Amino acid sequence: MTSAIFGSSVAAGRSIRGFRDPHGEVIVDDGRVLRILTADGTAEWDAFRASPAYSRLEDRIIPTRVLPRRDWPQGVAVPTNGVVLEHQRVPVFTYASEWPFSTLKRAALLHLELVKALTVENLTLKDARPSNVQPVAGGFRLTDTSSIVRRPPGSIWLGLGQFCQTMLFPLLLDSLIGLPFQPWLRGRTEGFDVHLTRRLLGWKALQPRLFSVVFLQSVLGRLTDRMGMAGVTPPNAIGIDTRKLLALFDRLAALVDGLRPNSCPTAWRDYEGMLPYSEAETASKREAVAALWGGLPRQRVLVDIGANAGTYTTIAARYADVVVGIDEDASVVDQLARAAPENVLALVADVADPPPAQGWRSRERQSLLDRVSADAAMALAVIHHLCFRGGVPLVEVVDFLTSIAPISLIEFIDPEDESVRHLAAQYGVVRPDYTRQTFLDAVARRGRILGERKVSATRHMFLIGKNC
Numbered sequence: 400m401t402s403a404i405f406g407s408s409v410a411a412g413r414s415i416r417g418f419r420d421p422h423g424e425v426i427v428d429d430g431r432v433l434r435i436l437t438a439d440g441t442a443e444w445d446a447f448r449a450s451p452a453y454s455r456l457e458d459r460i461i462p463t464r465v466l467p468r469r470d471w472p473q474g475v476a477v478p479t480n481g482v483v484l485e486h487q488r489v490p491v492f493t494y495a496s497e498w499p500f501s502t503l504k505r506a507a508l509l510h511l512e513l514v515k516a517l518t519v520e521n522l523t524l525k526d527a528r529p530s531n532v533q534p535v536a537g538g539f540r541l542t543d544t545s546s547i548v549r550r551p552p553g554s555i556w557l558g559l560g561q562f563c564q565t566m567l568f569p570l571l572l573d574s575l576i577g578l579p580f581q582p583w584l585r586g587r588t589e590g591f592d593v594h595l596t597r598r599l600l601g602w603k604a605l606q607p608r609l610f611s612v613v614f615l616q617s618v619l620g621r622l623t624d625r626m627g628m629a630g631v632t633p634p635n636a637i638g639i640d641t642r643k644l645l646a647l648f649d650r651l652a653a654l655v656d657g658l659r660p661n662s663c664p665t666a667w668r669d670y671e672g673m674l675p676y677s678e679a680e681t682a683s684k685r686e687a688v689a690a691l692w693g694g695l696p697r698q699r700v701l702v703d704i705g706a707n708a709g710t711y712t713t714i715a716a717r718y719a720d721v722v723v724g725i726d727e728d729a730s731v732v733d734q735l736a737r738a739a740p741e742n743v744l745a746l747v748a749d750v751a752d753p754p755p756a757q758g759w760r761s762r763e764r765q766s767l768l769d770r771v772s773a774d775a776a777m778a779l780a781v782i783h784h785l786c787f788r789g790g791v792p793l794v795e796v797v798d799f800l801t802s803i804a805p806i807s808l809i810e811f812i813d814p815e816d817e818s819v820r821h822l823a824a825q826y827g828v829v830r831p832d833y834t835r836q837t838f839l840d841a842v843a844r845r846g847r848i849l850g851e852r853k854v855s856a857t858r859h860m861f862l863i864g865k866n867c
C-alpha cells in the first residue's frame with residue numbers, strides 16, 4: 400500500500416525526512432535512512448567523492464555508502480542517472496531549538512571547519528542549518544551530504560546568511576545580551592534576521608569584532624532584497640578571492656570560539672551543590688540507580704526526564720548505548736553537555752510543553768516525543784514539579800512517564816517532604832490527588848513494580864515495567 404506524503408508516493412513503513420532539496424530527498428525505510436539523489440545531486444556527490452576533501456573529512460561526515468542497484472528500495476522511483484545513498488542512522492535526530500549553548504557552538508564550529516576544508520578544494524556547503532550536523536557518539540557529524548556542492552568560482556559562501564541567522568546570531572545574542580535562543584528558534588526555525596539582531600544587540604553590534612559580520616550581512620541582505628524587488632537576480636559569483644574567504648572563516652571561527660553562555664541565572668544552576676538530601680541519602684540514590692539499571696540488560700536508548708546537570712544521567716549512561724537527558728533549564732543542560740560522556744545527548748525541553756511537529760503540513764519535523772524512541776525512561780525527583788508547577792494531575796503524569804518506554808525508573812516524593820511543601824507554597828497550589836497511594840494506584844493500572852528502593856523517609860524509587 401502506498402500513501403502520498405509531500406506529493407511523493409511513499410510505501411507504508413516509510414516516511415520522508417526531507418523534500419526541499421532539489422538534489423534529492425531523504426526517506427526512512429524500515430529504519431534505514433536513504434537519500435535518493437537526482438542526476439544533479441549525483442554529480443555533486445561524485446565531485447565530492449573524487450576530491451581530496453572526501454578522505455580528509457571522512458570522520459566529520461555521517462558514515463554513508465552508495466547502495467548497489469539490486470538493494471534499492473522497491474516502489475521508490477530513482478531519477479534517471481540518480482543513485483541511492485544509505486546513511487548510518489542517528490539515534491535521535493534533534494534541532495537547535497533543543498540544544499544548549501555549547502552544542503550550538505560545536506555545530507557552528509564544525510560548519511566552519513567543513514566549509515573551510517571544502518573551499519580549498521573548490522567545493523562548498525550550499526546550506527548551513529544547525530541540524531545538518533548532528534551530535535552522535537564519537538562527535539558531531541554532517542548528515543546532510545547533499546549540502547556539499549561544487550563552488551562557483553569567485554563566489555562568497557552560499558550558506559553564510561543561514562549560518563549567521565541560525566548559529567552565529569543566536570550565539571551572539573545569548574552571549575552578549577543573555578537572550579536564550581531556544582524559544583526563538585522553536586518559533587522561527589529560520590533564526591534571527593540581521594536587522595533584528597542589530598536592534599537587539601544595540602551598541603554592542605558596533606564592536607569591531609562584530610562590525611564586519613553583522614554590518615556586512617545587513618548591507619548584503621538589503622542589497623539582495625532590493626535587487627530581488629527590482630527583478631534582478633543577485634550574482635552569486637562576486638569575484639571574491641579564495642584566500643579572503645578562508646580568512647573570513649578563520650575570523651568567524653575565532654569569534655564563535657570566544658563566545659560563552661550568558662543566559663540569566665536560574666534556580667537550578669547550583670542544585671547539585673545544595674541537594675535536599677543528606678550525603679548518605681545521595682550516596683544511596685546513586686548506588687540505587689546503578690544497581691537498578693545494572694540489574695537489567697543493557698538499554699539501547701534511555702531517556703532521563705528532568706536530568707538537571709546529570710549526576711544520575713551519567714550513571715545511567717554506563718548501562719545504555721545512548722542516554723537522552725532532557726531538562727527545561729538551558730543553563731544546567733549546558734553543564735551536562737560539557738561534562739557528560741559521549742553517549743549522552745543533552746536536550747533543552749519542557750516536557751509539559753514539548754517541541755511539537757513543525758514545518759510543511761506539520762510533517763517535516765516530528766515532535767520531540769515522536770523522535771525519541773526509548774527502551775527505558777528515568778524521572779527522578781521531577782514528578783512534583785510537573786504536578787505543582789506544571790499543574791498536571793498526578794495520574795496524567797504517571798500515564799505519561801510510563802508511556803515513554805517499556806521500563807521506567809521513577810522517584811516519588813511524598814507530599815510531606817520539605818521540597819514538595821515548599822513548591823506547593825511557592826505556587827499556592829493544593830493538590831489532594833498528590834499522594835503516594837494515588838501514585839501506586841496509577842502505576843498498578845499501567846504496569847507492575849519490578850523493584851523498589853528507599854532513598855529517604857519521604858523519597859522512594861520504583862522500577863516499573865509497562866503492561867504490554
Ligand SMILES: C[S@@+](CC[C@H](N)C(=O)[O-])C[C@H]1O[C@@H](n2cnc3c(N)ncnc32)[C@H](O)[C@@H]1O
Binds near residue numbers: 667705708748
Ligand atoms: C529536583 S531536580 C531533579 C534532578 C535530578 N533528576 C535528580 O534526581 O537529582 C528537578 C529537575 O527537573 C527539571 N524540570 C522541572 N520541570 C520540568 C519540565 N516540565 N520539563 C523538563 N524539566 C523539568 C528542573 O529544571 C530540574 O533540573
